[in-house]
Amino acid sequence: MAGSHLFSFGLSLSFLIISLFLSLALSLETPQNPTSRKLLGTTSPATVAQYLVPHNKIRAQMGLTPLQWDSKLANVAKWWANQRRGDCALIHSTNNYGENIFWGAGKNWQPADAVTAWFAERAYYNYQTNSCQSNEDCTHYTQLVWRQTSRIGCAKVICESGDTFITCNYDPHGNVLGQKPY
Secondary structure, three states, X not given: OHHHHHHHHHHHHHHHHHHHHHHHHHHOOOOOOXXXXXXXXXXXXXXXXXXXXXXXXXXXXXXXXXXXXXXXXXXXXXXXXXXXXXXXXXXXXXXXXXXXXXXXXXXXXXXXXXXXXXXXXHHHEEOOOOEXXXXXXXXXXXXXXXXXXXXXXXXXXXXXXXXEEEEEEEXXXXXXXXXXXX
């Protein structure tokens, strides 16, 4: 009888330890684990459309295939946006995807505003030389219209300052040295 209780106690203790370990592992938020359980979930169809419609409108004008929403990319974007919540700094993450980032003063900025800003960099891109105008950035534009890119995932946060941070991840990534976007 004592052996049976000892076995039950040991089994219960084992389940408790395993449960605690799994709980801890699933709650970690590290760059190596950007899709932790805390961040998993679905993005509403309306939110997805706020990102896809302006991206795909521009891509259609350029004769490029439309992008598809990717939940994994969106979770990576959510993780990075949450990292920027405290400072809203325009700092790129170190993932293996293409990435566009946007900052706007105040909380009323929408995904289409970010896409419009990235597309406006077209004015600084020279297709013939495949380069940006001196002292100007055009790499958000070239990522937006990168022909081989097929999937996107994005996120937006209102930072502690009250400003807006938006990020989009692209796969496959663009801006490959020596290659033109289209």
